[in-house]
Amino acid sequence: MTGITxxxxxxxxxxxxxxxxxxxxxxxxxxxxxxxxxxxxxSEVATPxxxxxxxxxPLVNVFREDIxxxxxxxxxxxxxxxxxQDDRFRVPRILDEE
Amino acid sequence: MSDLIRQSxxxxxxxxxxxxxxxxxxxxxxxxxxxxxxxxxxxxxHVDAEAALAAAAGVDARIAAGEVLGPLAxxxxxxxxxxxxxxxxxxxxxxxxxxWRPPYDASVVERLRAADIIILGKTNMDEFAMGSSTEHSAxxxxxxxxxxxxxxxxxxxxxxxxxxxxxxxxAIGTDTGGSIRQPAAVTGTVGVxxxxxAVPRYGLVALASSLDQAGPxxxxxxxxxxxxxxxxxxxxxxxxxxxxxxxxVVAAAQRADVRGMRIGLVRQLTGEGYQAGVSQxxxxxxxxxxxxxxxxxxxxxxxxxxxxxAYYLILPSxxxxxxxxxxxxxxxLRLGDDGExxxxxxxxxxxxxxxxAEVKRRIMLGTYALSSGYYDAxxxxxxxxxxxxxxxxxxxxxxxxxxxxxxxxxxxxxxxxKVDDPLAMYLNDIATIPVNLAGNAAMSLPVxxxxxxxxxxxxxxxxxxxxxERLYLVGAALEAALRDQWGHLLIxxxxxx
Numbered sequence: 163m164t165g166i167t168x169x170x171x172x173x174x175x176x177x178x179x180x181x182x183x184x185x186x187x188x189x190x191x192x193x194x195x196x197x198x199x200x201x202x203x204x205s206e207v208a209t210p211x212x213x214x215x216x217x218x219x220p221l222v223n224v225f226r227e228d229i230x231x232x233x234x235x236x237x238x239x240x241x242x243x244x245x246x247q248d249d250r251f252r253v254p255r256i257l258d259e260e
Numbered sequence: 261m262s263d264l265i266r267q268s269x270x271x272x273x274x275x276x277x278x279x280x281x282x283x284x285x286x287x288x289x290x291x292x293x294x295x296x297x298x299x300x301x302x303x304x305x306h307v308d309a310e311a312a313l314a315a316a317a318g319v320d321a322r323i324a325a326g327e328v329l330g331p332l333a334x335x336x337x338x339x340x341x342x343x344x345x346x347x348x349x350x351x352x353x354x355x356x357x358x359x360w361r362p363p364y365d366a367s368v369v370e371r372l373r374a375a376d377i378i379i380l381g382k383t384n385m386d387e388f389a390m391g392s393s394t395e396h397s398a399x400x401x402x403x404x405x406x407x408x409x410x411x412x413x414x415x416x417x418x419x420x421x422x423x424x425x426x427x428x429x430x431a432i433g434t435d436t437g438g439s440i441r442q443p444a445a446v447t448g449t450v451g452v453x454x455x456x457x458a459v460p461r462y463g464l465v466a467l468a469s470s471l472d473q474a475g476p477x478x479x480x481x482x483x484x485x486x487x488x489x490x491x492x493x494x495x496x497x498x499x500x501x502x503x504x505x506x507x508x509v510v511a512a513a514q515r516a517d518v519r520g521m522r523i524g525l526v527r528q529l530t531g532e533g534y535q536a537g538v539s540q541x542x543x544x545x546x547x548x549x550x551x552x553x554x555x556x557x558x559x560x561x562x563x564x565x566x567x568x569x570a571y572y573l574i575l576p577s578x579x580x581x582x583x584x585x586x587x588x589x590x591x592x593l594r595l596g597d598d599g600e601x602x603x604x605x606x607x608x609x610x611x612x613x614x615x616x617a618e619v620k621r622r623i624m625l626g627t628y629a630l631s632s633g634y635y636d637a638x639x640x641x642x643x644x645x646x647x648x649x650x651x652x653x654x655x656x657x658x659x660x661x662x663x664x665x666x667x668x669x670x671x672x673x674x675x676x677x678k679v680d681d682p683l684a685m686y687l688n689d690i691a692t693i694p695v696n697l698a699g700n701a702a703m704s705l706p707v708x709x710x711x712x713x714x715x716x717x718x719x720x721x722x723x724x725x726x727x728x729e730r731l732y733l734v735g736a737a738l739e740a741a742l743r744d745q746w747g748h749l750l751i752x753x754x755x756x757x
Binding site: 166170171174175176177178179180181182186190193194196197198200201202203204205206207208209212213214215216217218219221224226234235238239241242243244245251253254255256 | 360361362363364456457470471496499500502563566568569570572573580584587588589590591592593594597599601602603604605606607608609611612615620621623624625627628631637638640641642643644645646647648650682683686696697698699700725
């Protein structure tokens with residue numbers, strides 16, 4: 163596995179919705195490279211015959227009875243939001259005018 | 261009753277029940293203590309004195325009316341700020357949640373309230389529980405009551421420091437890779453990470469969902485058991501919550517017996533990388549357990565050498581996904597919403613300003629590990645190591661009833677010492693993370709002070725999943741033997757604040 167470049171860090175930041183500064187890009191590129199080189203050791207023992215474990219305790223689907231239950235109080239939930247309008251969360255425009 | 265703040269939770273509860281002291285007096289004593297020392301320690305992010313006193317008054321009134329309340333009724337508690345509490349600020353140590361007042365109680369909080377435990381306030385933590393020192397809190401570090409220039413561990417440093425500073429006799433922590441046990445170790449207190457799924461995660465703000473587990477913290481093993489019994493048990497609102505009977509941890513703490521027990525020393529969790537004074541106290545404690553009637557066996561867990569790597573791939577992967585919810589739309593901070601910026605820009609500006617350095621680091625690490633082309637090599641390999649670690653534990657538990665190791669490789673380090681060196685910081689978790697990857701239960705309890713620096717050393721007991729009671733059998737037996745030897749609990753040796 164090869165090292166991580168500054169351009170890759172910038173790409174990751176875009177994917178992760180982080181508006182990193184130029185200084186941060188330099189800083190994190192070096193650090194992430196060191197960390198990734200260290201953790202990459204896992205591939206030494208991860209041979210194809212070993213199954214993956216995603217969860218510590220075996221899980222099965224959990225169902226409940228289809229009974230109507232009270233949700234959270236709408237006014238209280240909206241009061242937590244940065245902006246709300248007409249009983250809804252108000253968000254920045256996501257579509258262009260046309 | 262004198263010196264209320266130094267009493268155990270069990271003693272306080274009994275005195276409140278007998279009306280030798282009121283819950284209001286006990287709560288007031290702890291609020292006064294917080295007022296006196298918390299500007300030095302900074303264990304708390306938020307103290308709700310009014311609500312605590314009102315709850316205490318309610319307990320007193322009901323006892324006066326002849327009601328029989330639970331075994332910890334009226335006892336104060338410090339709550340890690342990663343659990344939601346209705347109407348009370350919950351920040352997770354992050355700027356991005358500043359001012360958020362959750363519209364609901366976490367399952368753990370509901371159970372604390374139902375048990376009439378008095379919640380004093382919310383404790384400091386590394387941002388979103390990412391860290392081993394509480395230095396990654398957006399609200400400044402917590403200091404270790406044993407030495408104010410040193411870290412109290414992390415991420416639950418606030419909860420552990422509140423116990424060690426006698427600001428509360430009980431606390432709740434959460435443990436994703438050691439965030440209950442390592443703070444307990446470096447503050448001379450007791451902490452338990454229950455079996456994964458034993459304590460519901462509903463209302464626990466998620467870091468890594470397959471690893472996160474809330475648990476009890478106190479200054480002695482019995483108090484920890486009493487709190488464990490309050491918070492454990494199935495809740496259908498958490499789909500990973502175990503629907504099995506809760507082990508009788510209180511009875512196990514009362515029995516405090518290791519006779520005939522096989523205790524395994526994990527070869528990979530000793531020796532190189534462990535501070536001499538830590539190893540010395542650990543080895544002495546193992547000899548005490550042998551003297552108490554346990555059989556000591558050595559076990560080999562070769563995959564543990566890869567646990568740190570697997571953990572720092574799995575955790576960032578899950579965290580990068582979980583923390584996507586902090587997008588500035590439904591709660592918390594929002595920046596740049598001026599009609600000019602696009603929704604993506606608003607999200608990016610908000611997250612850039614709202615998250616600290618360690619959180620950004622791990623989000624990017626996880627994003628990288630999950631990206632196509634790297635997924636198999638990183639995340640896929642880490643999940644296979646997880647299988648190997650589970651197999652190592654299964655083999656070890658075939659020859660031992662519990663395993664033991666030092667909880668952390670060193671005593672508390674100095675504030676600032678490792679904050680700019682992520683890998684050095686991650687190494688603190690080397691002995692605690694295998695348990696999280698496998699979903700087992702584990703406890704840390706104090707076993708003395710390291711000769712070279714006079715700071716507390718913790719011993720970790722690890723039990724198979726759903727055998728949490730074994731932690732208490734061993735922990736209580738060892739604690740009693742050490743108490744006989746010292747004439748008091750280790751925490752009594754903490755310097756006065």
